[in-house]
Amino acid sequence: MEGQIQYGRRPAKISKSSGQAKAQKTDDSIMGTNNSSIVSKRSVERLYFPNEPHFFRYFVKKPLRRSPLINRGYWLRMKAIDHVVKQFLEQRSEKQRVVINLGCG
Structure with missing residues (x-):
């Protein structure tokens, strides 16, 4: 019964368009x-x-100012990631370090 969903006893077909x-x-x-x-x-x-290169300007045509809570949350996350990555890279080690960003929202 591939492509079908059971509702009670009768199978309901799913159309490709839906x-x-x-x-x-x-x-x-x-x-x-x-x-x-x-x-x-x-x-x-x-x-x-304000004094750093603006990367996101290429993706946002008309900038909007978000609420203070949204701004603070995004800022905090950016600072936390920056801190953790710097800490990781500054640790003494003979091994080469690699940071891979798999997306972080």
Whole structure:
């Protein structure tokens, strides 16, 4: 019964178009979250790092200032990651260190 969902006793068929529409809705939701996140990171970049190169300006056409709580949360996460990575890289070791960013929201 591949491609079917059981509701009671009768199997209900899933059409390809409804499956594609659901997948598109999921994709749009994920991209919307990403876009919101980039705008928030741009807000922090402008507010807390005015004298550093602005990386996120290439991805945000019209910068928006986020709420203080959002700005502070993104800033704190950026500082925490920066601190942990620097600490890791400064440890004495004969081994080569590699930092891989698999995405962090």
